[in-house]
Structures are given as structure tokens and as C-alpha cells.
């Protein structure tokens with residue numbers, strides 16, 4: 069049974085189409101990164117999963133329960149870090165956790181949870197005085213209450229400094245090792261790379277790609293650029309390189325004395341070097357550059373051409 073199953077989900081807010089027949093699955097036990105630019109529909113999707121928003125059409129199931137029919141059962145087994153949350157200004161961090169522990173009917177230790185997210189020192193301060201990052205950590209601690217089967221984290225790194233973002237990733241990993249499925253949204257590919265088994269990229273309410281980070285990178289044509297500096301180049305050698313199956317483009321740069329071939333290649337780079345040498349061309353230097361993950365994200369979300377740098 070998938071942890072999350074979204075089928076043909078469509079949501080109109082008045083005249084705005086937020087989700088357009090969206091379908092995807094999050095497998096049991098995986099860490100799934102839900103990526104998309106602002107306004108793509110990430111929060112709307114999460115709000116449907118938690119029954120805060122009703123879909124116009126389609127359905128969603130979470131942990132095997134229909135999201136609209138059984139939201140109570142779902143919420144009891146799910147830890148949520150919502151977007152745009154507000155802390156209760158007058159309550160201490162500890163009180164927030166006591167409240168979450170009581171509502172879930174479990175007996176977790178508030179102190180241990182506060183320590184896990186690195187704000188134990190501020191446990192007895194009012195949350196109204198917390199920084200943005202501290203408030204985010206507090207909300208994460210609340211999401212961890214009761215060892216949930218599924219964690220749904222909406223933009224969990226918002227407001228966190230680099231240490232906080234790293235700690236967040238460590239918590240995601242530890243929760244996943246404990247057996248929890250993790251579903252989290254982000255607009256940054258870099259943030260999800262380190263922890264995700266798979267990534268889904270949402271654009272204007274539609275899923276445009278679902279794959280592992282590696283798979284997404286490989287799916288880009290010209291994902292890798294090979295630059296080869298040679299002593300000279302001739303038409304036969306050029307034709308031989310162009311004829312290689314792995315090669316999608318060849319441009320010539322550099323100077324006459326030392327030409328440089330810029331080769332878009334998907335697969336064996338040594339074949340390119342071999343083809344040149346077979347034609348008596350001396351390879352003086354070469355380097356490779358992969359498209360960055362941000363490039364991958366950009367290509368899916370803006371449709372613009374991506375060139376490896």
C-alpha cells in the first residue's frame with residue numbers, strides 16, 4: 069500500500085486552477101521531495117491530504133485512508149509541519165509540546181523532543197520571543213510527537229540557518245530509518261538532494277517529472293558537457309565524434325592554434341576521446357561538467373534550455 073496516493077486531483081479557487089488532474093504516489097518507507105516554484109500547488113496538495121481543502125475533483129488516500137472520509141485517522145498517524153504556522157505567543161515551547169502530546173494521546177517526553185530539535189535551552193521561554201528558526205524547530209518537534217508513520221513537512225527549511233537545515237536533514241533521515249515515510253515540499257532542489265529517495269516536480273498544478281535525483285539528472289539531454297582541447301581538428305574527426313550515439317551536440321571554440329570542442333554527451337566520454345585519437349588528433353586537455361540540480365529544476369519548471377556549465 070502506498071503511503072500517499074493522489075488520483076486525478078483538481079482544485080479550482082474561484083477562477084484560479086491550483087491543481088490540474090494531479091496523480092502521483094509516495095511509496096511506503098521512502099523520503100519523497102515535492103518540488104515546485106511558488107504557486108505550483110504544493111501547499112494546496114498538502115492541504116487536500118490533510119482535508120483542510122476540499123478538491124474540486126479527484127481523490128487522495130493517505131496511509132490507506134481516504135483523505136476526505138477519514139481525516140481523523142490520518143491525522144492521528146501523521147506528523148505535520150504546516151506552512152505559515154503560528155506559535156501561541158504566550159505559551160512556552162514545553163507547553164506547546166505538552167499540548168501536542170496530550171492531543172495525540174501519547175506519553176512522549178517534551179524535553180527529549182526539544183533536545184532533538186536543538187531548542188531545549190529555550191524550553192521555558194514564551195514562544196512569542198522565539199526567532200523564526202526556533203519557532204520552525206518547535207513546530208518540527210510537535211510534528212515528531214507520537215512517532216508518526218508519515219511526516220508531511222511543508223517547506224521545512226524555511227527560516228533555518230545552514231546548521232538548522234543540516235539538523236533538519238538529519239532528523240528526516242533518522243525518522244526514515246525508524247520506519248516513517250517522509251513527504252516534504254521545497255522550492256530548492258539542493259535541499260532535497262541529500263535526503264530524498266525520489267523527487268516529484270510540480271509545475272502549474274501538474275506533475276512534470278517523478279524520479280530519483282540521479283534519474284532526473286540523466287533525463288536531461290546534454291546533462292554533461294565535455295570540453296576537449298586538441299592540437300587541431302578536421303572534418304573527418306568532427307564527423308566521427310558527431311556520429312557517436314552518446315553525443316548530442318558538438319561546438320567548436322578556442323583558437324585556431326588550440327581548438328576546443330564543447331561536446332554534449334550522455335554516456336561514455338572516453339568514446340569521444342577515442343574517436344579523436346583514432347583520427348590522429350592529439351587531446352591536450354579535457355574536463356567535464358554536469359548540469360547542476362538547480363539547472364535540472366529550472367528546466368522542468370520554466371521549460372528553458374539548460375546548458376551544463
Ligand SMILES: Nc1ncnc2c1ncn2[C@@H]1O[C@H](COP(=O)(O)OP(=O)(O)OP(=O)(O)O)[C@@H](O)[C@H]1O
Pocket residue numbers: 081082084085086104105106107108109110111112113151255
Ligand atoms: N485559499 C486560496 N484562495 C485562492 N487561491 C489560492 C488559495 N490557496 C492557493 N491559491 C492559489 O493556488 C495556486 C497554488 O498555490 P499553493 O499555495 O498551493 O502553491 P505552492 O506551490 O505551495 O506555493 P509556495 O511555494 O509559494 O508556497 C496559486 O495560484 C495560489 O494563488
